[in-house]
Amino acid sequence: MTQTYDLIVRGGEVANHAGRGLADVGVIDGKIAFIGDLSQASAGEVFDAAGLTVLPGVIDTQVHFREPGLEWKEDLETGSRAAALGGVVAVFEMPNTNPNTTDPDTMADKLVRANNRMWTDHAFYIGGTHENADYLGELERLPGCCGVKVFMGASTGDLLIADDEGVRKVLSNVRRRATFHSEDEYRLVERRGLARTGDWTSHPEVRDAESAIRSTRRLVGLAKERGARIHVLHVTTKDEMDFLRFHKDVATVEITPQHLTLAAPEAYERLGAYAQMNPPIRSQDHVDALWLWGMQQGVADVLGSDHAPHTREEKSKPYPASPSGMPGVQTLVPLMLTHVANGRLSLERFIDLTSAGAQRVFGTANKGRMAVSYDADLTIVDLKAKKTITHDQQASRCGWTPFDGFEATGWPMATIVRGRVVMQDGELIGKAHGQPVRFQETL
Numbered sequence: 001m002t003q004t005y006d007l008i009v010r011g012g013e014v015a016n017h018a019g020r021g022l023a024d025v026g027v028i029d030g031k032i033a034f035i036g037d038l039s040q041a042s043a044g045e046v047f048d049a050a051g052l053t054v055l056p057g058v059i060d061t062q063v064h065f066r067e068p069g070l071e072w073k074e075d076l077e078t079g080s081r082a083a084a085l086g087g088v089v090a091v092f093e094m095p096n097t098n099p100n101t102t103d104p105d106t107m108a109d110k111l112v113r114a115n116n117r118m119w120t121d122h123a124f125y126i127g128g129t130h131e132n133a134d135y136l137g138e139l140e141r142l143p144g145c146c147g148v149k150v151f152m153g154a155s156t157g158d159l160l161i162a163d164d165e166g167v168r169k170v171l172s173n174v175r176r177r178a179t180f181h182s183e184d185e186y187r188l189v190e191r192r193g194l195a196r197t198g199d200w201t202s203h204p205e206v207r208d209a210e211s212a213i214r215s216t217r218r219l220v221g222l223a224k225e226r227g228a229r230i231h232v233l234h235v236t237t238k239d240e241m242d243f244l245r246f247h248k249d250v251a252t253v254e255i256t257p258q259h260l261t262l263a264a265p266e267a268y269e270r271l272g273a274y275a276q277m278n279p280p281i282r283s284q285d286h287v288d289a290l291w292l293w294g295m296q297q298g299v300a301d302v303l304g305s306d307h308a309p310h311t312r313e314e315k316s317k318p319y320p321a322s323p324s325g326m327p328g329v330q331t332l333v334p335l336m337l338t339h340v341a342n343g344r345l346s347l348e349r350f351i352d353l354t355s356a357g358a359q360r361v362f363g364t365a366n367k368g369r370m371a372v373s374y375d376a377d378l379t380i381v382d383l384k385a386k387k388t389i390t391h392d393q394q395a396s397r398c399g400w401t402p403f404d405g406f407e408a409t410g411w412p413m414a415t416i417v418r419g420r421v422v423m424q425d426g427e428l429i430g431k432a433h434g435q436p437v438r439f440q441e442t443l
């Protein structure tokens with residue numbers, strides 16, 4: 001090969017569809033141009049990946065970056081900074097900001113704000129409401145939109161479509177796969193009184209497993225009735241695993257690293273409000289089912305961090321006044337690589353869940369695989385590095401992580417977004433140049 005490349009990532013162990021082995025990755029114009037032996041080729045820039053493992057870029061398909069309107073918790077710059085430091089190349093950001101992202105203006109506003117400020121590529125969800133449900137088929141086609149998000153159970157913010165008629169309308173109008181926070185609002189309201197003031201162990205009792213499975217059963221029934229495809233966000237229960245595994249024809253599934261790593265009651269006793277999120281961290285039998293069915297048997301399609309920062313001050317209110325959500329975009333890679341190191345999941349499965357899975361579920365165009373002509377998005381990791389996760393490392397404006405003190409094996413060493421190194425050895429490099437992600441269905 002005598003061609004000149006813009007960038008060659010040299011000498012790393014490359015892990016992709018072809019398997020795992022030593023190879024160089026050549027990049028031209030932000031795209032992967034060749035994977036193999038490039039020892040004779042020249043390049044404008046060379047990244048020495050000797051001793052490191054080169055993965056397809058990790059896509060985090062669920063984050064809340066809080067801009068506009070809630071910037072004291074996070075903004076698009078700080079959130080994407082955390083993402084890049086965590087080895088993440090692209091994020092799909094949720095619509096429960098202020099204002100909510102529910103129309104062309106609020107979507108365009110996020111894209112303008114993201115321009116030259118986000119370190120990673122990005123797409124934004126359009127929030128489904130009773131008011132815009134008739135127009136979602138048009139709204140989901142807006143540039144930069146990764147799809148429709150519906151809250152069937154209320155969480156942070158006021159987005160909500162709880163009733164069957166509302167969900168039916170969404171499913172009748174969308175053409176892309178719509179995504180759902182699946183907890184049954186009617187049951188959540190009935191059970192509010194079960195919250196014990198200041199006692200976070202009551203959170204998974206209030207928002208119990210039955211609230212989740214009831215909603216997910218309704219949702220799958222409605223999807224089949226309408227002939228629609230759905231994506232169930234952050235699935236947390238064994239009941240849903242036992243159900244969804246028979247409905248993969250319509251439903252794709254996301255699981256979060258925290259639901260695989262933390263368990264009740266221990267997490268609530270140790271972390272209090274910092275373990276509070278929706279749907280809740282649940283008991284070990286649920287965690288075991290997520291591992292067995294979600295991870296090992298393949299029911300899960302993607303890992304999403306549900307990065308949902310709140311300040312320490314907000315979290316210091318007594319339950320149930322404390323807000324739900326925890327940051328996670330910067331810790332997804334080290335947490336899951338530690339599970340890989342411990343033999344709980346294969347590196348191949350991790351890769352599928354964080355890159356190709358996003359392409360299958362959301363239909364990204366030329367993104368989500370390490371293959372020729374795809375975006376040159378790479379997450380370069382040291383699978384052997386032992387490092388402790390700490391509050392201090394976190395770039396999120398909230399400044400804390402529920403995983404402070406977690407001893408990780410496996411760490412992101414560099415993040416390459418469309419051929420540009422944006423993070424190396426824990427430092428951001430150059431300028432924020434994130435671009436909107438493109439999707440096959442809206443090209």
Ligand SMILES: O=C1C[C@@H](C(=O)O)NC(=O)N1
Pocket residue numbers: 064096155156181276277278279308309324325326
């Ligand atoms: O669904 C959600 C929303 C999120 C947030 O804070 O935005 N926090 C959560 O715990 N779950």
